Amino acid sequence: MPELAQVIVDVPTMQTNQPYTYQIPSTLEKQIQVGVRVVVPFGNGSRTVQGFVVALDQPTDYDGKLKPIKAVMDLRPVINKELLVLSKWLADTTYSFWISCLYTMLPNLLKAKTSRIIRIIDDVDEQVAFDIFHGRDELDMATVQDKPAIISKLFQLQRAGKITIDYRVEDRARVKTVTGIKPILNFEQLEEQRTSLHPNAHAQNRLISYLQTITGQVVKIKDAEHVTGLKTGTFNQGQKKGWLEKVPIEVYRNPLGMQASLDNQHLDSPLHLNPEQQHAVDEINKAIDNHDPETFLLQGVTGSGKTEVYLQTIANALKQGKTALMLVPEISLTPQIVSRVQRRFGSKVAVLHSSLSNGERYDEWRRIERGEARVVVGARSAIFAPLKNLGIIILDEEHESSYKQDEAPRYHAREVAKWRGKYNHAPVVLGSATPSLESRARAIKKVYHLLHLRHRVNQQPLPPIEIVDMREEVKKYGESNFSQSLLRKLDQRLQKREQSILMLNRRGFSSFMMCRDCGAVLKCPNCDISLTLHMDTHTMKCHYCGHEEPIPYECPNCHSRKIRYYGTGTEKVEQELHQLLPQARIIRMDVDTTKRKGMHAKLLRQFGQHQADILLGTQMIAKGLDFPNVTLVGVLNADTGLGLPDFRASERTFDLLSQVSGRAGRANKQGEVVIQTYNPDHYAIQDAKNHNYDQFFNQEMALRHQAGYPPYYYTVRLMASHPEEAQAAKAMVRIYEQLRRGIAPSTILLGPTPRAIARMKRRYYYQIVIKYKKDPQLHNLLFKILHDTQSHGYKDVQVSIDPDPQYFM
Ligand SMILES: Nc1ncnc2c1ncn2[C@@H]1O[C@H](COP(=O)(O)OP(=O)(O)OP(=O)(O)O)[C@@H](O)[C@H]1O
Ligand SMILES: [Zn+2]
Numbered sequence: 001m002p003e004l005a006q007v008i009v010d011v012p013t014m015q016t017n018q019p020y021t022y023q024i025p026s027t028l029e030k031q032i033q034v035g036v037r038v039v040v041p042f043g044n045g046s047r048t049v050q051g052f053v054v055a056l057d058q059p060t061d062y063d064g065k066l067k068p069i070k071a072v073m074d075l076r077p078v079i080n081k082e083l084l085v086l087s088k089w090l091a092d093t094t095y096s097f098w099i100s101c102l103y104t105m106l107p108n109l110l111k112a113k114t115s116r117i118i119r120i121i122d123d124v125d126e127q128v129a130f131d132i133f134h135g136r137d138e139l140d141m142a143t144v145q146d147k148p149a150i151i152s153k154l155f156q157l158q159r160a161g162k163i164t165i166d167y168r169v170e171d172r173a174r175v176k177t178v179t180g181i182k183p184i185l186n187f188e189q190l191e192e193q194r195t196s197l198h199p200n201a202h203a204q205n206r207l208i209s210y211l212q213t214i215t216g217q218v219v220k221i222k223d224a225e226h227v228t229g230l231k232t233g234t235f236n237q238g239q240k241k242g243w244l245e246k247v248p249i250e251v252y253r254n255p256l257g258m259q260a261s262l263d264n265q266h267l268d269s270p271l272h273l274n275p276e277q278q279h280a281v282d283e284i285n286k287a288i289d290n291h292d293p294e295t296f297l298l299q300g301v302t303g304s305g306k307t308e309v310y311l312q313t314i315a316n317a318l319k320q321g322k323t324a325l326m327l328v329p330e331i332s333l334t335p336q337i338v339s340r341v342q343r344r345f346g347s348k349v350a351v352l353h354s355s356l357s358n359g360e361r362y363d364e365w366r367r368i369e370r371g372e373a374r375v376v377v378g379a380r381s382a383i384f385a386p387l388k389n390l391g392i393i394i395l396d397e398e399h400e401s402s403y404k405q406d407e408a409p410r411y412h413a414r415e416v417a418k419w420r421g422k423y424n425h426a427p428v429v430l431g432s433a434t435p436s437l438e439s440r441a442r443a444i445k446k447v448y449h450l451l452h453l454r455h456r457v458n459q460q461p462l463p464p465i466e467i468v469d470m471r472e473e474v475k476k477y478g479e480s481n482f483s484q485s486l487l488r489k490l491d492q493r494l495q496k497r498e499q500s501i502l503m504l505n506r507r508g509f510s511s512f513m514m515c516r517d518c519g520a521v522l523k524c525p526n527c528d529i530s531l532t533l534h535m536d537t538h539t540m541k542c543h544y545c546g547h548e549e550p551i552p553y554e555c556p557n558c559h560s561r562k563i564r565y566y567g568t569g570t571e572k573v574e575q576e577l578h579q580l581l582p583q584a585r586i587i588r589m590d591v592d593t594t595k596r597k598g599m600h601a602k603l604l605r606q607f608g609q610h611q612a613d614i615l616l617g618t619q620m621i622a623k624g625l626d627f628p629n630v631t632l633v634g635v636l637n638a639d640t641g642l643g644l645p646d647f648r649a650s651e652r653t654f655d656l657l658s659q660v661s662g663r664a665g666r667a668n669k670q671g672e673v674v675i676q677t678y679n680p681d682h683y684a685i686q687d688a689k690n691h692n693y694d695q696f697f698n699q700e701m702a703l704r705h706q707a708g709y710p711p712y713y714y715t716v717r718l719m720a721s722h723p724e725e726a727q728a729a730k731a732m733v734r735i736y737e738q739l740r741r742g743i744a745p746s747t748i749l750l751g752p753t754p755r756a757i758a759r760m761k762r763r764y765y766y767q768i769v770i771k772y773k774k775d776p777q778l779h780n781l782l783f784k785i786l787h788d789t790q791s792h793g794y795k796d797v798q799v800s801i802d803p804d805p806q807y808f809m
């Protein structure tokens with residue numbers, strides 16, 4: 001039996017970022033395994049924290065007295081061997097705390113809730129006992145948090161040694177149960193009961209007959225009521241008379257409300273593949289069969305049938321007794337994709353998206369962990385799904401920046417996918433119509449295996465794209481969100497009863513409030529950014545920190561009443577469209593209209609059933625949608641992203657335009673696209689117009705080469721923040737000096753500079769961008785800096801390190 005356990009404790013600091021050794025008390029020795037959560041004492045005093053057992057019986061160089069583990073929270077490990085090894089790698093490569101990585105992999109409910117419990121340990125006077133403790137001898141600190149008078153009294157009592165504060169770890173992971181019934185008596189005994197019944201007790205008579213049919217079973221009471229038509233009261237009587245007992249039945253919360261129906265429904269069969277698809281499927285299947293952890297880049301134009309390639313290779317993995325993981329960006333985790341996978345694989349599928357409640361997510365996680373779900377579809381964090389024996393990992397739209405998490409741990413799902421592919425000897429498939437420059441460059445270097453789908457499944461060419469120069473439009477026709485050409489084409493679709501998709505770049509884009517007298521812009525008090533107008537809640541909101549305030553009637557600066565709202569939000573566009581095309585039925589889709597659960601699916605279903613002529617939305621409609629009746633796509637403002645201070649601005653614009661254009665003409669009707677822009681000559685827009693990925697790739701690569709950006713250089717961004725600007729700047733200068741002394745001669749430092757958004761959540765941010773090709777010492781140097789900045793001289797400074805940042809803003 002093991003005597004010692006190595007535990008990663010839930011104390012995220014650099015100093016506690018390695019396992020601590022605890023003694024295993026003999027009462028717990030059977031329950032302690034690697035991967036279970038435990039409760040351990042930590043530090044001096046009575047503090048207890050949650051932790052994870054990461055190893056058993058390793059020698060320790062600590063020679064003090066070891067503390068014993070207090071309790072075990074799990075009957076079986078919540079972190080399996082693979083994920084444990086992965087968590088260590090993740091912490092190392094993303095400069096994060098090991099404990100944060102473990103939590104990132106697990107459903108939220110497995111995070112412990114720590115509460116502070118105040119206990120009376122010595123006599124206190126009666127009045128206090130009554131006023132504060134209400135006659136009990138314990139009190140949860142959270143309940144008095146906002147009562148300063150009580151808090152100060154408590155501290156007084158603590159100093160006097162009358163009370164102590166305990167930290168208590170609570171497990172929030174609850175399985176959901178429903179009530180079931182179970183006959184206690186056997187057939188004959190029930191028959192005997194019947195003889196003693198009153199002749200008019202028809203309901204009880206029927207209950208006995210029913211119970212006789214289910215002896216030895218447990219049945220949900222709801223089902224029993226349904227089958228028998230009896231009321232709950234009758235079952236309660238049966239319970240009182242000792243015929244049956246009530247027992248809890250563990251059930252899964254049902255995210256789509258369809259798990260059961262999936263079991264009975266007949267499944268879609270695979271489509272007959274075209275030669276390009278067949279080749280791709282053959283190559284990937286070969287890798288699955290040979291346990292070859294190869295990375296494929298599946299580059300297929302929009303509507304080329306990439307999804308079918310995914311589905312058929314997943315089917316092969318399942319046939320081999322393996323499991324499959326498919327990631328899609330949250331924004332395109334549309335009901336369309338999900339239902340395609342479910343219609344193919346039925347109840348074997350688990351879906352993980354961010355709109356699941358904590359309980360639902362925990363249930364899906366348990367279905368996966370127990371091997372009941374063998375195909376997982378989900379957004380970024382689904383890359384940590386506890387599937388065993390993975391046979392294939394797919395990242396659809398691999399170029400999407402949302403695959404990178406922009407808070408700690410700052411991992412990229414693509415890198416994690418490759419790690420898990422290697423660990424499981426399984427191929428990774430990166431799919432896109434517009435691969436990231438990084439991936440395409442690796443394919444050219446033969447690091448990735450390139451598979452091409454050059455043609456649309458419907459044999460139609462990609463839709464022709466018209467570029468409209470909005471500078472000319474405004475001169476000729478005045479301010480409008482709609483060019484003459486786009487209006488004409490929208491009108492034609494209405495005549496032909498075909499549908500259109502209109503995209504407005506970014507939600508509520510710069511719908512800010514400005515004073516026409518003094519020019520003041522309403523800004524967030526916490527962040528260096530203007531507030532956005534939201535008509536639905538009638539408030540001004542900050543998109544960074546969530547700050548919200550009423551729409552002002554007068555300028556907060558000069559008290560003028562001449563305030564005006566600028567910019568174009570989707571709501572404004574919708575209003576204008578109603579005026580221009582009164583007969584058009586419009587569905588607006590943006591963060592505001594899809595906030596409520598299930599709305600996203602509902603709106604898309606309505607559009608699919610042609611209950612509307614125009615789908616107007618933000619980026620969220622650019623990807624993944626497959627509606628055969630859509631023959632026109634319009635982009636209202638192609639260039640709003642081009643001006644951003646970000647070296648990937650052109651790439652993102654090209655990707656977005658290509659993706660959204662791809663929504664038109666996907667079935668047998670020819671489609672077309674109108675792109676409105678103030679920069680008609682920009683190469684990102686011209687190359688998108690010509691559907692010329694290769695030309696865009698070459699030009700953009702040349703620019704990146706010249707400016708020394710990825711994929712020619714690796715980049716790391718280092719940020720320091722502080723409530724006072726001078727302190728943030730000072731810390732960054734110190735870090736800069738330390739960096740400069742330690743880096744390789746070929747490594748380049750940019751900065752320190754204030755971030756583009758210099759103030760966020762009441763803190764000022766400074767940054768340094770490190771560009772390097774080869775710098776073997778850099779990794780250790782960065783860890784050293786993290787360590788050093790947690791100590792003296794860096795009071796209240798927060799430092800974070802972002803490897804391969806997606807944004808430099
Ligand atoms: N071999 C095939 N035979 C007939 N129809 C097919 C075939 N493969 C795919 N399809 C159909 O073609 C349409 C487009 O396919 P799919 O959505 O997979 O394209 P995609 O490459 O993922 O496109 P995008 O990148 O634009 O999302 C779908 O309706 C799909 O059912
Ligand atoms: Zn003003």
Ligand SMILES: [Zn+2]
Binds near residue numbers: 525527547
């Ligand atoms: Zn804010």
